[in-house]
Amino acid sequence: MPVIHDAPSTTYANESGGLVLHADVLVIGGGPAATWAALSAARSGAKVVLADKGYCGTSGATAPSNTGAWYLPAGAARDAEVNKRLEKSAGLADRRWIIRTMEEALRGLDELGGDGYPFPFDEDGRPYRANLRGPDYMHHQRRRVKRAGVTILDHHPALELLWADGVVAGAAGVELRSGERWQVRAGAVVIAAGGCTFLSRALGCDGNTGDSYLLAAEAGARLSGMEFSAQYGLSAEHATVTKGLTFTFASFYLEDGSPLPSEGGDRSTRIARAMIAGHKVYALMNKGEAHEHDWLVRGQPNCFLPFERIGIDPFKERFPVTLRSEGTVRGTGGLDVVSDDCASNVPGLYVAGDAASREKLVGAISGGGSPNASWAIASGVWSGRGAAQFAARQAGALGDRLHTRDVRALGGAGIRPNKQPASINFTRELIAAVQDETLPLDVNFFRTGERIALSRAQLDGIWAAARDHLGGSGRELVRAREAASMAATARLIWASAAARDESRGLHRRVDRDGSDPAQTQHIHSRGVDDLHVTNAPTPHTARDLPEEALIS
Amino acid sequence: MIELVSADRCIECNLCVKTCPRDVFDAVPDSIPVIARKEDCQTCFMCELYCPVDALFVAPHADLDVKVDEEHLSESELLGSYVRNMGWRKGKAGGTDKDPTRLLRIRNANAG
Numbered sequence: 001m002p003v004i005h006d007a008p009s010t011t012y013a014n015e016s017g018g019l020v021l022h023a024d025v026l027v028i029g030g031g032p033a034a035t036w037a038a039l040s041a042a043r044s045g046a047k048v049v050l051a052d053k054g055y056c057g058t059s060g061a062t063a064p065s066n067t068g069a070w071y072l073p074a075g076a077a078r079d080a081e082v083n084k085r086l087e088k089s090a091g092l093a094d095r096r097w098i099i100r101t102m103e104e105a106l107r108g109l110d111e112l113g114g115d116g117y118p119f120p121f122d123e124d125g126r127p128y129r130a131n132l133r134g135p136d137y138m139h140h141q142r143r144r145v146k147r148a149g150v151t152i153l154d155h156h157p158a159l160e161l162l163w164a165d166g167v168v169a170g171a172a173g174v175e176l177r178s179g180e181r182w183q184v185r186a187g188a189v190v191i192a193a194g195g196c197t198f199l200s201r202a203l204g205c206d207g208n209t210g211d212s213y214l215l216a217a218e219a220g221a222r223l224s225g226m227e228f229s230a231q232y233g234l235s236a237e238h239a240t241v242t243k244g245l246t247f248t249f250a251s252f253y254l255e256d257g258s259p260l261p262s263e264g265g266d267r268s269t270r271i272a273r274a275m276i277a278g279h280k281v282y283a284l285m286n287k288g289e290a291h292e293h294d295w296l297v298r299g300q301p302n303c304f305l306p307f308e309r310i311g312i313d314p315f316k317e318r319f320p321v322t323l324r325s326e327g328t329v330r331g332t333g334g335l336d337v338v339s340d341d342c343a344s345n346v347p348g349l350y351v352a353g354d355a356a357s358r359e360k361l362v363g364a365i366s367g368g369g370s371p372n373a374s375w376a377i378a379s380g381v382w383s384g385r386g387a388a389q390f391a392a393r394q395a396g397a398l399g400d401r402l403h404t405r406d407v408r409a410l411g412g413a414g415i416r417p418n419k420q421p422a423s424i425n426f427t428r429e430l431i432a433a434v435q436d437e438t439l440p441l442d443v444n445f446f447r448t449g450e451r452i453a454l455s456r457a458q459l460d461g462i463w464a465a466a467r468d469h470l471g472g473s474g475r476e477l478v479r480a481r482e483a484a485s486m487a488a489t490a491r492l493i494w495a496s497a498a499a500r501d502e503s504r505g506l507h508r509r510v511d512r513d514g515s516d517p518a519q520t521q522h523i524h525s526r527g528v529d530d531l532h533v534t535n536a537p538t539p540h541t542a543r544d545l546p547e548e549a550l551i552s
Numbered sequence: 553m554i555e556l557v558s559a560d561r562c563i564e565c566n567l568c569v570k571t572c573p574r575d576v577f578d579a580v581p582d583s584i585p586v587i588a589r590k591e592d593c594q595t596c597f598m599c600e601l602y603c604p605v606d607a608l609f610v611a612p613h614a615d616l617d618v619k620v621d622e623e624h625l626s627e628s629e630l631l632g633s634y635v636r637n638m639g640w641r642k643g644k645a646g647g648t649d650k651d652p653t654r655l656l657r658i659r660n661a662n663a664g
Contacts, residue, residue, distance in 0.1 A: 054573030063573070064596035068657055118649040128654040135601050135638065136648040155575055176575050201614040206594035207573060238613045240595040245656060292659060299653035301637035302597055306612035309630060475575075475589075 018181035022403050023049040024391040026184045028158045029192035031060025033353025035141035036380025037190045042148040044388035049184050053157035057142035062134045064204040070102045070374040071130035089363025090505045091520040097360035105374035157478050160411025168348035169407045179474030187391025190383045192352040195328035196489040198438045202324040203240045209482040210489030212355035218410040221344045222526045224357040226333035226496040228506045230444050231366045232323035239306035246303040249288035255280045272445045282318040330368035332358050341386025342379050350383035364505020414470040414484030421471030427483045434486045448511045456494045495531045496523045553593040555620045561607035571602040604642040606632025
């Protein structure tokens with residue numbers, strides 16, 4: 001069994017009552033993947049509750065952004081994209097999964113268009129469905145989810161999973177405004193609460209505090225590829241907008257006006273190296289034609305908000321840039337998907353979107369843009385259906401006992417401290433300590449064996465303190481749990497990174513030249529206090545392996 | 553971060569309170585909402601889109617407090633500029649059908 005924590009005297013643990021809802025499927029999260037999962041589960045006949053930490057429609061990495069998506073019917077263009085993805089994946093992607101994701105995303109985008117989403121038309125009068133404008137897309141998805149009869153709980157962060165007789169049986173949390181406890185008893189749960197960017201202020205990502213991972217890890221879930229978490233997005237200094245398209249027409253310079261070196265890796269790598277060396281890096285959008293600039297200005301209004309409001313003309317004036325961590329949101333690691341319907345290795349627990357590993361699609365490199373957007377649709381559809389079917393089997397076996405069975409809450413760190421909970425200042429200090437081991441370019445963008453070992457040691461200390469003292473009530477409880485989730489995420493990242501003794505994709509070891517063919521395999525991780533890391537062969541044969549002793 | 557709830561413009565609909573993904577605002581009975589947890593603002597500009605009367609202003613600086621002058625923002629038409637550029641109206645989505653981003657994506661794909 002997972003560790004069941006005795007409850008010392010904290011407000012949350014002692015609280016009873018509050019809102020109790022019964023559902024077939026509970027979806028945790030409120031971004032694209034969560035909405036597709038909720039729609040799919042509802043369509044499969046399930047009674048669905050969607051609980052989001054923020055507001056379903058504005059929360060998550062997609063809502064404030066604008067993203068491409070794979071809209072590729074079978075044919076030469078699709079074949080070319082599949083092959084390009086496989087080549088770039090450093091041996092870790094899977095052709096079958098790329099193709100089935102493309103097919104499902106195409107169905108989803110057509111459905112969206114058929115359901116009134118106003119895709120623009122191309123010159124030939126055909127709708128162009130390979131781009132989604134975030135605010136409009138999520139506004140539309142919320143309406144569809146409500147129309148499907150799903151109960152939406154906004155500002156209801158889930159803090160822990162519920163467990164009954166060897167299966168996940170729902171989740172519990174607090175309502176932010178009242179501080180009151182809520183729980184949803186469910187026949188199955190979809191986790192779609194995103195990845196983790198460690199509060200880096202990358203656009204729309206501050207709600208992505210690794211909640212998915214800790215919730216699931218406490219139930220025994222396995223993760224994969226957490227070492228592929230060193231993705232950084234470029235933004236104007238002080239601004240949050242990390243959209244790559246912004247820099248389509250940019251040239252880059254150092255503070256003395258000399259060009260950024262053109263040798264030595266991709267753009268991010270060269271900028272990161274210059275920044276670590278103490279340079280300030282500047283951009284100037286001096287490439288392209290005026291009419292192309294106009295597409296960017298009109299198509300990406302929020303790219304230009306920062307410039308308009310600071311009073312810079314980015315086409316005429318140089319402006320300083322910075323790199324913001326996109327962690328596992330546009331990195332690749334996450335919960336391991338073990339079946340075609342996006343089940344995790346834990347019975348009753350399904351995974352969608354950035355919460356899941358996207359190695360099957362992009363291998364060791366970033367999933368940002370079309371892969372992640374398409375995966376959100378596809379994994380949402382599959383996980384919602386899978387969860388609905390699991391819940392139906394549970395209901396068939398248990399009947400009314402499904403709603404009256406005893407459940408146990410699995411949450412530990414941040415919720416039920418071993419000792420007296422400390423103040424919110426302790427939570428803030430602990431978050432800063434986790435950020436010191438995850439955000440700096442010279443710690444995470446470029447890695448060494450020695451620095452990884454140091455981060456692991458630091459985080460072991462941070463974790464022990466988190467276990468002892470993180471806690472609270474109301475909003476402070478939510479912050480404490482977020483701090484615990486970030487600490488748990490960082491530990492999984494560095495434990496996985498330590499097991500990859502080479503450079504591969506986003507895992508850039510400056511003390512290891514290139515990749516080792518013998519390490520063309522996945523790194524799996526699990527655990528909360530004691531972490532277990534194992535290698536798994538590729539392509540994705542993990543589902544054929546004997547199930548790990550996930551509940552010991 | 554969010555710097556302004558305009559008392560002149562705000563109609564106390566509390567849509568910002570409802571839609572902020574980071575729960576930065578608090579509703580106040582018989583008054584305009586307050587910015588209660590500014591440090592949690594993630595500078596995503598979503599509140600501006602959902603505000604039906606252009607009463608909010610998010611400064612682009614994610615980590616700095618910035619003093620803003622409402623009169624200047626209003627005169628220079630920066631209040632509501634994001635809403636107008638997007639083509640939303642009174643908190644309702646609009647303008648996606650005219651988004652030329654596809655031309656950029658096609659250009660970049662052709663550029664390799």
